[in-house]
Amino acid sequence: MSRSNRNPQPNQRKSKGRSPPLLLTVSDVARMIRCSRKTVERLVARGELPFYEFPLRRGALRFAEFDILRWLADRRHDTE
Numbered sequence: 009m010s011r012s013n014r015n016p017q018p019n020q021r022k023s024k025g026r027s028p029p030l031l032l033t034v035s036d037v038a039r040m041i042r043c044s045r046k047t048v049e050r051l052v053a054r055g056e057l058p059f060y061e062f063p064l065r066r067g068a069l070r071f072a073e074f075d076i077l078r079w080l081a082d083r084r085h086d087t088e
Contacts, residue, residue, distance in 0.1 A: 029072035031060065037071050041080065 037057075038045045051057040058075040062068045 029074060031070040032073055032076065033071075034069055037076055040076060 032040065034045050034048050038048045041048075048057065052059050052069060057079060058071070060070045060072070062070060
């Protein structure tokens, strides 16, 4: 066995577990759900939209893409 196979480089190792969520900005979410940035901010203020807050960036808000997709799916109404 060659030395390179015994100690793979970090980028060659297989990932165990989940990768970090794709984080979106307020503008990204507004584009995704086709509304204004202000509407996204209102949804956050009302506690309707899940988000992360990063206080080191002046209270910057970020949203996990899968949370937004789930939030949209929960609001879907099927017609019969």
